[in-house]
Amino acid sequence: EADIYQTPRYLVIGTGKKITLECSQTMGHDKMYWYQQDPGMELHLIHYSYGVNSTEKGDLSSESTVSRIRTEHFPLTLESARPSHTSQYLCASSRDGYPDTQYFGPGTRLTVL
Amino acid sequence: GENVEQHPSTLSVQEGDSAVIKCTYSDSASNYFPWYKQELGKRPQLIIDIRSNVGEKKDQRIAVTLNKTAKHFSLHITETQPEDSAVYFCAASLGGSGTYKYIFGTGTRLKVLA
Numbered sequence: 531e532a533d534i535y536q537t538p539r540y541l542v543i544g545t546g547k548k549i550t551l552e553c554s555q556t557m558g559h560d561k562m563y564w565y566q567q568d569p570g571m572e573l574h575l576i577h578y579s580y581g582v583n584s585t586e587k588g589d590l591s592s593e594s595t596v597s598r599i600r601t602e603h604f605p606l607t608l609e610s611a612r613p614s615h616t617s618q619y620l621c622a623s624s625r626d627g628y629p630d631t632q633y634f635g636p637g638t639r640l641t642v643l
Numbered sequence: 644g645e646n647v648e649q650h651p652s653t654l655s656v657q658e659g660d661s662a663v664i665k666c667t668y669s670d671s672a673s674n675y676f677p678w679y680k681q682e683l684g685k686r687p688q689l690i691i692d693i694r695s696n697v698g699e700k701k702d703q704r705i706a707v708t709l710n711k712t713a714k715h716f717s718l719h720i721t722e723t724q725p726e727d728s729a730v731y732f733c734a735a736s737l738g739g740s741g742t743y744k745y746i747f748g749t750g751t752r753l754k755v756l757a
Binding site: 563570571572573575578588589620628629630631632633634635636637 | 644674675677679681683685686687688689692694730732736744745747748749750752
Protein backbone atom coordinates (compact mmCIF):
# COMPACT_ATOMS: atom_id res chain seq x y z
CA GLU A 531 0.00 0.00 0.00
CA ALA A 532 1.33 3.44 -0.91
CA ASP A 533 2.31 5.33 2.21
CA ILE A 534 4.84 7.55 3.94
CA TYR A 535 7.04 5.96 6.57
CA GLN A 536 9.04 7.59 9.32
CA THR A 537 11.54 6.03 11.68
CA PRO A 538 12.06 6.09 14.53
CA ARG A 539 8.59 6.95 15.82
CA TYR A 540 9.97 7.98 19.20
CA LEU A 541 13.50 9.01 20.12
CA VAL A 542 14.95 10.13 23.43
CA ILE A 543 18.54 11.27 23.18
CA GLY A 544 21.11 13.26 25.08
CA THR A 545 22.39 16.74 24.25
CA GLY A 546 25.15 16.90 21.68
CA LYS A 547 24.29 13.67 19.88
CA LYS A 548 23.98 13.48 16.11
CA ILE A 549 20.66 12.09 14.92
CA THR A 550 19.05 11.28 11.60
CA LEU A 551 15.30 11.03 11.19
CA GLU A 552 14.30 8.82 8.30
CA CYS A 553 11.45 9.43 5.87
CA SER A 554 10.53 7.23 2.94
CA GLN A 555 7.52 7.26 0.66
CA THR A 556 6.08 4.76 -1.76
CA MET A 557 3.58 7.27 -3.13
CA GLY A 558 5.61 7.94 -6.26
CA HIS A 559 5.75 11.61 -5.33
CA ASP A 560 8.40 14.07 -6.46
CA LYS A 561 8.05 16.65 -3.70
CA MET A 562 8.82 16.05 -0.03
CA TYR A 563 8.65 18.22 3.05
CA TRP A 564 9.69 18.33 6.69
CA TYR A 565 7.54 20.10 9.27
CA GLN A 566 8.14 20.74 12.95
CA GLN A 567 5.09 20.65 15.20
CA ASP A 568 4.66 20.90 18.94
CA PRO A 569 1.72 18.62 19.90
CA GLY A 570 -1.56 20.04 18.62
CA MET A 571 0.06 23.27 17.55
CA GLU A 572 0.66 24.79 14.13
CA LEU A 573 2.93 23.19 11.55
CA HIS A 574 6.16 24.93 10.63
CA LEU A 575 7.89 24.09 7.35
CA ILE A 576 11.62 23.59 7.92
CA HIS A 577 12.78 21.94 4.65
CA TYR A 578 11.39 20.93 1.29
CA SER A 579 12.54 19.28 -1.90
CA TYR A 580 11.22 19.29 -5.45
CA GLY A 581 13.19 16.25 -6.48
CA VAL A 582 16.53 14.51 -6.39
CA ASN A 583 19.40 16.85 -5.47
CA SER A 584 16.96 19.71 -4.83
CA THR A 585 16.52 20.98 -1.27
CA GLU A 586 15.38 24.31 0.14
CA LYS A 587 15.04 25.77 3.61
CA GLY A 588 11.54 26.45 4.84
CA ASP A 589 10.02 29.30 6.74
CA LEU A 590 11.17 28.27 10.20
CA SER A 591 14.87 28.55 10.83
CA SER A 592 16.26 25.16 11.70
CA GLU A 593 19.70 23.84 12.58
CA SER A 594 18.89 20.62 10.77
CA THR A 595 20.01 19.59 7.30
CA VAL A 596 18.41 17.36 4.67
CA SER A 597 19.45 15.44 1.61
CA ARG A 598 17.60 14.00 -1.37
CA ILE A 599 19.70 11.43 -3.14
CA ARG A 600 16.79 9.13 -4.02
CA THR A 601 13.28 10.17 -4.96
CA GLU A 602 11.65 8.11 -2.23
CA HIS A 603 13.99 9.04 0.61
CA PHE A 604 14.33 12.37 2.46
CA PRO A 605 16.32 12.09 5.72
CA LEU A 606 16.72 14.94 8.20
CA THR A 607 19.90 15.26 10.28
CA LEU A 608 20.68 17.16 13.45
CA GLU A 609 24.45 17.35 13.93
CA SER A 610 24.24 18.25 17.62
CA ALA A 611 20.90 17.83 19.32
CA ARG A 612 19.79 20.34 21.96
CA PRO A 613 16.76 20.44 24.30
CA SER A 614 15.29 23.20 22.09
CA HIS A 615 15.00 20.59 19.32
CA THR A 616 12.46 18.64 21.35
CA SER A 617 9.36 18.47 19.17
CA GLN A 618 7.46 16.32 16.69
CA TYR A 619 8.85 16.11 13.16
CA LEU A 620 6.42 15.33 10.36
CA CYS A 621 7.45 14.30 6.88
CA ALA A 622 5.08 14.87 3.95
CA SER A 623 5.06 14.31 0.22
CA SER A 624 3.07 15.47 -2.79
CA ARG A 625 2.99 14.87 -6.51
CA ASP A 626 4.15 17.46 -8.96
CA GLY A 627 1.38 19.41 -10.63
CA TYR A 628 -1.92 20.86 -9.45
CA PRO A 629 -3.28 20.24 -6.93
CA ASP A 630 -0.24 19.09 -5.04
CA THR A 631 -2.06 17.66 -2.04
CA GLN A 632 0.37 16.92 0.76
CA TYR A 633 0.14 13.60 2.59
CA PHE A 634 1.81 13.18 5.95
CA GLY A 635 3.81 10.47 7.60
CA PRO A 636 3.13 9.34 11.19
CA GLY A 637 5.82 11.60 12.65
CA THR A 638 8.85 11.23 14.91
CA ARG A 639 8.53 12.50 18.45
CA LEU A 640 11.98 13.68 19.51
CA THR A 641 12.99 14.41 23.10
CA VAL A 642 16.44 15.81 23.78
CA LEU A 643 17.52 15.65 27.41
CA GLY B 644 5.02 37.56 4.75
CA GLU B 645 1.93 35.68 3.69
CA ASN B 646 -0.23 34.19 6.41
CA VAL B 647 -3.45 32.30 7.14
CA GLU B 648 -5.59 33.29 10.11
CA GLN B 649 -7.81 30.59 11.59
CA HIS B 650 -10.67 31.04 14.06
CA PRO B 651 -11.70 29.98 16.60
CA SER B 652 -8.73 28.37 18.30
CA THR B 653 -11.03 26.15 20.37
CA LEU B 654 -14.62 25.12 19.75
CA SER B 655 -16.94 23.02 21.87
CA VAL B 656 -20.27 21.80 20.48
CA GLN B 657 -22.93 19.38 21.58
CA GLU B 658 -23.17 16.13 19.68
CA GLY B 659 -25.48 16.60 16.72
CA ASP B 660 -24.85 20.33 16.42
CA SER B 661 -22.92 21.97 13.58
CA ALA B 662 -19.39 23.33 13.77
CA VAL B 663 -17.87 26.05 11.61
CA ILE B 664 -14.19 26.94 11.36
CA LYS B 665 -13.09 29.99 9.41
CA CYS B 666 -9.83 30.90 7.70
CA THR B 667 -8.61 34.03 5.99
CA TYR B 668 -5.61 34.05 3.69
CA SER B 669 -3.46 36.89 2.45
CA ASP B 670 -1.86 35.62 -0.78
CA SER B 671 -4.16 36.56 -3.66
CA ALA B 672 -2.39 33.97 -5.82
CA SER B 673 -3.42 31.07 -3.55
CA ASN B 674 -5.45 28.59 -5.59
CA TYR B 675 -5.76 25.46 -3.47
CA PHE B 676 -7.17 25.11 0.05
CA PRO B 677 -6.95 21.78 1.89
CA TRP B 678 -8.30 20.98 5.34
CA TYR B 679 -6.60 18.50 7.64
CA LYS B 680 -7.85 16.70 10.74
CA GLN B 681 -5.31 15.64 13.34
CA GLU B 682 -6.38 13.34 16.14
CA LEU B 683 -4.30 13.12 19.29
CA GLY B 684 -0.99 11.43 18.56
CA LYS B 685 -1.83 10.88 14.90
CA ARG B 686 -0.70 12.38 11.62
CA PRO B 687 -2.68 15.17 9.90
CA GLN B 688 -5.19 13.58 7.52
CA LEU B 689 -6.72 15.37 4.53
CA ILE B 690 -10.50 15.52 4.98
CA ILE B 691 -11.57 17.84 2.19
CA ASP B 692 -10.08 20.35 -0.19
CA ILE B 693 -11.25 23.01 -2.61
CA ARG B 694 -9.77 24.59 -5.70
CA SER B 695 -9.98 28.27 -6.45
CA ASN B 696 -12.43 27.83 -9.33
CA VAL B 697 -15.05 26.27 -7.05
CA GLY B 698 -17.18 28.06 -4.47
CA GLU B 699 -18.38 25.09 -2.45
CA LYS B 700 -17.64 21.41 -2.06
CA LYS B 701 -19.43 18.84 0.06
CA ASP B 702 -18.56 15.34 1.22
CA GLN B 703 -21.22 13.76 3.42
CA ARG B 704 -21.25 15.75 6.69
CA ILE B 705 -18.34 17.97 5.71
CA ALA B 706 -18.43 20.99 3.43
CA VAL B 707 -16.02 23.75 2.52
CA THR B 708 -16.90 27.16 1.10
CA LEU B 709 -14.56 29.61 -0.57
CA ASN B 710 -14.99 33.34 -1.11
CA LYS B 711 -12.06 34.43 -3.25
CA THR B 712 -13.04 38.08 -3.23
CA ALA B 713 -12.92 38.24 0.55
CA LYS B 714 -10.10 35.65 0.77
CA HIS B 715 -12.14 33.58 3.19
CA PHE B 716 -12.76 29.86 3.32
CA SER B 717 -14.65 27.86 5.90
CA LEU B 718 -15.13 24.29 7.05
CA HIS B 719 -18.63 23.19 8.01
CA ILE B 720 -19.30 19.98 9.90
CA THR B 721 -22.93 19.00 10.38
CA GLU B 722 -24.40 16.46 12.80
CA THR B 723 -21.17 16.36 14.77
CA GLN B 724 -20.15 13.13 16.48
CA PRO B 725 -17.64 12.48 19.30
CA GLU B 726 -15.18 11.05 16.75
CA ASP B 727 -15.06 14.47 15.09
CA SER B 728 -13.12 15.70 18.14
CA ALA B 729 -9.64 16.65 16.89
CA VAL B 730 -7.50 19.58 15.84
CA TYR B 731 -8.38 20.93 12.40
CA PHE B 732 -5.93 22.86 10.23
CA CYS B 733 -6.70 24.90 7.16
CA ALA B 734 -4.03 25.64 4.59
CA ALA B 735 -3.60 27.79 1.51
CA SER B 736 -1.19 27.12 -1.30
CA LEU B 737 1.51 29.74 -1.68
CA GLY B 738 0.85 30.52 -5.30
CA GLY B 739 2.67 32.71 -7.71
CA SER B 740 6.11 31.62 -6.63
CA GLY B 741 6.06 28.23 -8.27
CA THR B 742 6.95 26.57 -5.00
CA TYR B 743 3.55 25.08 -4.23
CA LYS B 744 4.21 25.38 -0.50
CA TYR B 745 1.37 25.62 1.98
CA ILE B 746 0.73 28.22 4.61
CA PHE B 747 -1.08 26.53 7.50
CA GLY B 748 -3.51 28.09 9.92
CA THR B 749 -2.82 27.83 13.63
CA GLY B 750 -5.40 25.10 14.17
CA THR B 751 -8.81 24.74 15.83
CA ARG B 752 -9.31 22.28 18.64
CA LEU B 753 -12.83 20.90 18.24
CA LYS B 754 -14.45 19.10 21.12
CA VAL B 755 -17.77 17.35 20.55
CA LEU B 756 -19.60 16.77 23.81
CA ALA B 757 -21.68 13.62 24.05
